[in-house]
Amino acid sequence: MTIDLNTSDHDYETSVTENDGENVAPLVPYVIEHRWRRLTLPIMQLGKRVEKYLAPVVVEWLDRGTGVIMSDADARKDPRYRHPLRVSERCGQREYALTALRPEVKAFALFVLQFRNRRRGITPGIQTLVKWYAKCTNKRPENVRRNIQRLQDARIIEGDSLVGKLWQITDVSAIHAQEDALASLRLATMQLRT
Numbered sequence: 001m002t003i004d005l006n007t008s009d010h011d012y013e014t015s016v017t018e019n020d021g022e023n024v025a026p027l028v029p030y031v032i033e034h035r036w037r038r039l040t041l042p043i044m045q046l047g048k049r050v051e052k053y054l055a056p057v058v059v060e061w062l063d064r065g066t067g068v069i070m071s072d073a074d075a076r077k078d079p080r081y082r083h084p085l086r087v088s089e090r091c092g093q094r095e096y097a098l099t100a101l102r103p104e105v106k107a108f109a110l111f112v113l114q115f116r117n118r119r120r121g122i123t124p125g126i127q128t129l130v131k132w133y134a135k136c137t138n139k140r141p142e143n144v145r146r147n148i149q150r151l152q153d154a155r156i157i158e159g160d161s162l163v164g165k166l167w168q169i170t171d172v173s174a175i176h177a178q179e180d181a182l183a184s185l186r187l188a189t190m191q192l193r194t
Helices: 072-077 087-099 103-113 126-137 141-145 147-153 177-193
Strands: 002-004 017-019 022-024 027-045 048-063 069-071
Touching: 027 087, 048 072, 048 087, 069 072, 087 103, 103 126, 103 147, 126 141, 126 177, 141 147
Parallel strands: none
Antiparallel strands: 002 027, 017 022, 027 048, 048 069
């Protein structure tokens, strides 16, 4: 199946890059084919676990600046090439990871994920989040602490302050000093709701 793209109805993100203060037209997907893709982590599709699916693959790219259509191999050599993100695939994998958890563990996981920072971790550390979650839900911290191992098994967290690869947010321009204040503000907001 081949799709000729003249609209933005596709599963890829592209962005305009800057070069010496001038906007440079990015390479955008032009022709996409659907091919079977085997996944390392399963996804949820229509409520079922799926390890293989028909994924969109870019075959040809369009250079908006020159109007040149180039093959995927040629586009990868271009310095303006940005690898397409499979956003819906990542969302499906995240959904699968969360649906595999028991409701009380899932609630704790969603609480922890609200405190992700832009350095691929969580602010503050997991032990502080355990105390905060216990306080917000009127549970004993020892009971909440049992869920940490389940989050590690599901690869939602990788250590005391690092989230799993599937859940990481990376931003080199983040202002790290503000993250602690933002986390405390987020907790105060949650406490007001309860």
